[in-house]
Amino acid sequence: MPKSLFDKIWEAHEVADSLLYIDLHLVHEVTSPQAFESLRLAGRTVRRPDRTLATADHNVPTDGSKVAAQIADQLSRVQVETLERNCAEFGVPVHSIGSARQGIVHVIGPEMGVTQPGMTIVCGDSHTSTHGAFGAIAFGIGTSEVEHVLATQTLQQRKPKSMLIRYEGALGYGVTAKDLILGTIGRIGVDGGVGHVIEYSGPPIEGLSMEGRMTVCNMTIEGGGRAGMIAPDDTTFEWVEGREAAPDPLPVDEWRKLRSEEGAVFDKEVVIDASALSPQVTWGTTPSMVTDVTSSVPDPASEGDERALEYMALEPGTPVQDIRLDRVFIGSCTNSRIGDLREAAEVVRGRRVAASVGAMVVPGSQQVAAQAEREGLDRVFREAGFDWRSAGCSMCLGMNPDTLAPGERCASTSNRNFEGRQGRGGRTHLVSPKMAAAAAVEGHFVDIRDWSS
Amino acid sequence: MDAIRVIEGAVSVLDRADVDTDQIIPKQFLKRVERTGFGEFLFYDWAKEPGWSLEAAPILAAGRNFGCGSSREHAPWALEDYGFKAIVAPSFADIFFSNCTKIGLLPVVLSEDEVRGVMAAGRARIDLESQTVTYWNAKDSTSLPNPSRDAKDSASLPNPSRGACGESTATFEIDQEIKRRLLNGLDDIGVTLQSADAIAAYERDRERAGPVTVGR
Numbered sequence: 001m002p003k004s005l006f007d008k009i010w011e012a013h014e015v016a017d018s019l020l021y022i023d024l025h026l027v028h029e030v031t032s033p034q035a036f037e038s039l040r041l042a043g044r045t046v047r048r049p050d051r052t053l054a055t056a057d058h059n060v061p062t063d064g065s066k067v068a069a070q071i072a073d074q075l076s077r078v079q080v081e082t083l084e085r086n087c088a089e090f091g092v093p094v095h096s097i098g099s100a101r102q103g104i105v106h107v108i109g110p111e112m113g114v115t116q117p118g119m120t121i122v123c124g125d126s127h128t129s130t131h132g133a134f135g136a137i138a139f140g141i142g143t144s145e146v147e148h149v150l151a152t153q154t155l156q157q158r159k160p161k162s163m164l165i166r167y168e169g170a171l172g173y174g175v176t177a178k179d180l181i182l183g184t185i186g187r188i189g190v191d192g193g194v195g196h197v198i199e200y201s202g203p204p205i206e207g208l209s210m211e212g213r214m215t216v217c218n219m220t221i222e223g224g225g226r227a228g229m230i231a232p233d234d235t236t237f238e239w240v241e242g243r244e245a246a247p248d249p250l251p252v253d254e255w256r257k258l259r260s261e262e263g264a265v266f267d268k269e270v271v272i273d274a275s276a277l278s279p280q281v282t283w284g285t286t287p288s289m290v291t292d293v294t295s296s297v298p299d300p301a302s303e304g305d306e307r308a309l310e311y312m313a314l315e316p317g318t319p320v321q322d323i324r325l326d327r328v329f330i331g332s333c334t335n336s337r338i339g340d341l342r343e344a345a346e347v348v349r350g351r352r353v354a355a356s357v358g359a360m361v362v363p364g365s366q367q368v369a370a371q372a373e374r375e376g377l378d379r380v381f382r383e384a385g386f387d388w389r390s391a392g393c394s395m396c397l398g399m400n401p402d403t404l405a406p407g408e409r410c411a412s413t414s415n416r417n418f419e420g421r422q423g424r425g426g427r428t429h430l431v432s433p434k435m436a437a438a439a440a441v442e443g444h445f446v447d448i449r450d451w452s453s
Numbered sequence: 454m455d456a457i458r459v460i461e462g463a464v465s466v467l468d469r470a471d472v473d474t475d476q477i478i479p480k481q482f483l484k485r486v487e488r489t490g491f492g493e494f495l496f497y498d499w500a501k502e503p504g505w506s507l508e509a510a511p512i513l514a515a516g517r518n519f520g521c522g523s524s525r526e527h528a529p530w531a532l533e534d535y536g537f538k539a540i541v542a543p544s545f546a547d548i549f550f551s552n553c554t555k556i557g558l559l560p561v562v563l564s565e566d567e568v569r570g571v572m573a574a575g576r577a578r579i580d581l582e583s584q585t586v587t588y589w590n591a592k593d594s595t596s597l598p599n600p601s602r603d604a605k606d607s608a609s610l611p612n613p614s615r616g617a618c619g620e621s622t623a624t625f626e627i628d629q630e631i632k633r634r635l636l637n638g639l640d641d642i643g644v645t646l647q648s649a650d651a652i653a654a655y656e657r658d659r660e661r662a663g664p665v666t667v668g669r
Binding site: 012015016018019021023024030031033034037038042044047049050051052053058059073075076078079082093113114116118119124125126139140141142143144145147148151152153154156158160190191194195221224226245246247251286302303304307397398399416418419420421424 | 470476480481483484485487522523524525526544545546547548551555556646648651659660664665
């Protein structure tokens with residue numbers, strides 16, 4: 001029977017029935033302390049420190065602090081220091097605050113080259129699905145499973161179902177990977193992928209950069225998917241080649257076999273016409289509450305919609321482009337890579353952030369920040385009135401001091417518009433980096449396609 | 454983890470769909486490095502809304518796609534610490550479901566109509582061994598049912614077998630391996646380490662090359 005990409009990687013990692021070997025375990029400070037503590041209490045060790053990599057990202061301030069001792073928030077400081085201490089005790093390599101390799105865990109894995117095609121990758125974070133962009137099975141786990149992987153390098157997993165989302169047509173001008181995945185979640189719903197590993201395919205996917213593919217796979221979890229994945233191709237190989245942990249030479253012949261065979265069967269298939277998509281803006285409190293930038297806030301279709309509109313303080317029928325903003329956040333594991341920052345910088349170059357808007361850019365990693373600074377992107381943002389910060393998860397979830405005040409409305413390149421996600425009472429609209437940049441300049445949403453020149 | 458067989462008692466109701474883990478336990482409480490003490494922060498922001506009420510009870514009945522979003526196991530920890538031992542919903546997000554089973558908080562999937570029945574009953578008995586949920590509609594036994602409502606109910610409740618005094622029993626599916634672990638209160642890592650030889654053999658014969666994270 002023809003095999004899917006998912007089947008091939010799964011079978012290559014089955015140690016025993018429903019026991020999956022894990023090639024790479026990424027660790028961060030929030031979901032690991034209790035796992036290390038349990039290991040310690042049970043007298044267990046980390047089985048494969050050489051397949052484990054840690055960083056501090058959720059809690060770190062983005063003010064350029066160089067050591068954990070500088071973190072003002074005591075609980076955050078303790079959590080980062082605990083990570084550093086645990087990693088030292090158990091021999092796990094860690095790139096904590098101050099390291100030139102520190103950054104959002106889903107940004108540094110790929111950029112160091114430890115994320116590779118054909119792998120199984122887990123992390124105590126739901127956006128681990130990001131790494132599937134390289135043709136890997138990558139998914140988020142909880143702290144008990146973090147402990148399990150640390151101790152055994154395996155996970156007990158029933159094989160999930162499979163789903164194929166095949167895109168046709170081509171993305172229009174100004175329509176990005178972010179719009180593609182937001183539009184997809186709008187179509188399938190926030191639980192459309194529950195229980196399934198989703199493979200994304202078709203010419204619009206093949207045409208995406210690795211950054212774009214990571215954006216798509218990243219938000220798989222917002223559609224409920226267990227993992228998202230894309231078959232590796234020349235775009236993938238070129239991106240991985242030469243990175244510090246990448247094999248030399250790349251096993252390209254092996255990696256080329258990582259594709260779904262003709263006739264492979266999926267439990268569910270969805271076809272989406274990419275050419276019909278416009279830039280997307282979320283209006284509610286789940287990522288599936290999304291519409292075209294040319295559209296209006298819809299009439300509520302359920303109690304949940306009514307609640308969302310009330311929370312967001314939006315009237316049905318309001319044109320999306322009339323929604324005024326207080327804040328703009330460009331960052332997060334969804335959209336903080338160099339390609340994302342280049343796109344946003346192009347939009348703001350020579351322009352000014354609206355006086356009523358506070359706008360910030362948070363690079364996904366220290367390496368992204370350094371690259372952006374080499375290219376002068378930091379100056380472009382600063383001259384436009386953006387706050388240029390250091391790397392971390394920042395206002396995607398506001399565990400550090402970067403938060404929305406109650407009632408503030410934000411255009412955000414992050415992945416969740418849940419109630420209070422960016423700060424209690426804060427109102428989040430998810431958009432692409434280009435759309436966020438343009439909204440910062442105008443103080444309200446604009447159709448980026450109108451800015452063609 | 455304590456073994457689970459029967460969970461019986463009052464049902465608390467949270468009749469909302471797509472309840473995300475950011476609501477269950479907001480981010481500011483994820484900074485703790487302990488596993489305990491999260492219950493007092495459960496639904497921290499929603500609990501401030503007028504009219505909010507969520508009694509601590511053995512069973513929580515909730516809307517579909519419960520526990521979506523972040524993988525934070527702090528969400529099940531908070532629910533368990535608050536007093537819940539089982540959650541009944543039409544569907545759960547994958548990571549949340551898995552996290553619950555790891556700590557012995559039993560997630561039970563029933564149909565929308567059956568969950569409505571459990572919500573209305575206010576009391577239920579979950580038997581993991583027989584994979585059944587029994588619930589009693591208190592209203593049935595104390596007042597005459599409204600005929601039109603009753604007709605609607607019976608039309609929309611095709612599955613549960615209805616016994617005397619408004620007793621209904623619904624069955625649920627659960628992965629048999631998860632069931633075995635929960636029934637016996639087994640330690641997952643201990644179970645996996647029984648396969649230590651198979652893991653070592655995999656590493657010897659089949660482990661893929663690299664990457665090496667140490668020393669970088």
